Amino acid sequence: MSATQETRTPTATLVRGARLLGEDPVDLLLADGRVAEVAPAGTASAGAGARVVEADGLVALPGLVDLHTHLREPGREDAETVLTGSRAAAVGGYTAVLAMANTSPVTDTAEAAERVHDLGRAAGLVDVHPVGAVTKGLAGEELAELGLMARSRARVRVFSDDGRCVSDARVMRRALEYVKAFGGVVSQHSQDPDLAGPTACCHEGEVSGRLGLPGWPGVAEEVIVARDVVLARHTRSRVHVAHVSTAGSVEVLRWAKAQAARDGGWSVTAEVTPHHLLLTTDLLATEGGGYDPTYKVNPPLRPDEDVAALREALADGTVDAVATDHAPHARHDKQHAFVDAAFGMLGLETALPVVSTVMVRSGAMTWRDVARVMSSAPARIAGLEGQGRDLAAGEPANLVLVDPDATTTVDRDASVSLSRNNPWHGRELTGAVHATFLRGVPTVLEGELA
Ligand SMILES: NC(=O)N[C@@H](CC(=O)O)C(=O)O
């Protein structure tokens, strides 16, 4: 082989012996951005110049898709940028993320959406799809340029005022009507502002009472979920419930999904975050170390009963997807008294290990189920082509290789995110991302950015 050939990036990769969806081991040949061949383990040949990745014992899944990421650019590049957030996504096994609109300025025009889209392209590590705001400036009053964003180069399909609830039912109804024209979906941050109140900062219950913190009651979420599913049925449109956090919301979703399945023509989907699947409100009241703003998040961490209901709902399909709600914040926005600190926690790099630990190791879900909730369902909800596809010949080579048995202790300082508000710091999680490929190009190898 000549020197120039040796240094040239291989165009083909042979992934040898990976367990496809955690099942039978296969060889996957990736070439020209696609899966060229799927063959029984030990039977495919690499061809000259191909990269070989030994994947014995690793699980191959389609690249993960995050319906809910905050990338902070433009406006808060001190907390995260499209580039640093893309790195965190790749390290977490993602090949596509939906970037929330609550930036500064807000993503409420076609130009703003195209800018985020172009920054994602320039970073080149994951597909970055901007979410468009539902209302101008997230003010909840006038609809943003939904149609122009949809028709723009950014092809926006998911609209959300996330961080704020579209609380005016008339505005929500109009948004649901409007997005039907281009197969869009409204992703709602379900929080009735009157019921939750302006200072609500943790789950309303025994712990908030003991700590004297203003509570955010589960019912403030549930009334909006209930209202929105009825509006979706009425408009025959699509609503998506962001970061569902209570057992009561799950009950409403079960009812709504049964109605939608019977009727056809409208739908409700929902996502749960990794933190709502594992962390509980009593983390705020630990002996000697309570009131830690790292655990301040919106919606708040809930009690055990809610966590149990969310796990069950994810396993049985009532909740369609896991979404991170990756919400980086600069140190000076988090290091405050609990009531004054910013809401939000990091999630991209730890989502797969959390889901693996909570859902797979417990036996509640298989790796095939993980592929559904972290890749194919979110891709379908967001209308992404070329993501969340089966790893079959001819499909785009977006995939992640997971070491299902690797146990790691999370170290917030090892993160590639710009921020450090990591609620998993010091926790042991089992299941680690080994490699990520975006259209056949490795973005992560041996757990590190390639
Ligand atoms: N989840 C959070 O606690 N914060 C999010 C907003 C949001 O998702 O509602 C943020 O933008 O920081």
Ligand SMILES: [Zn+2]
């Ligand atoms: Zn939100």
Ligand SMILES: [Zn+2]
């Ligand atoms: Zn969010």
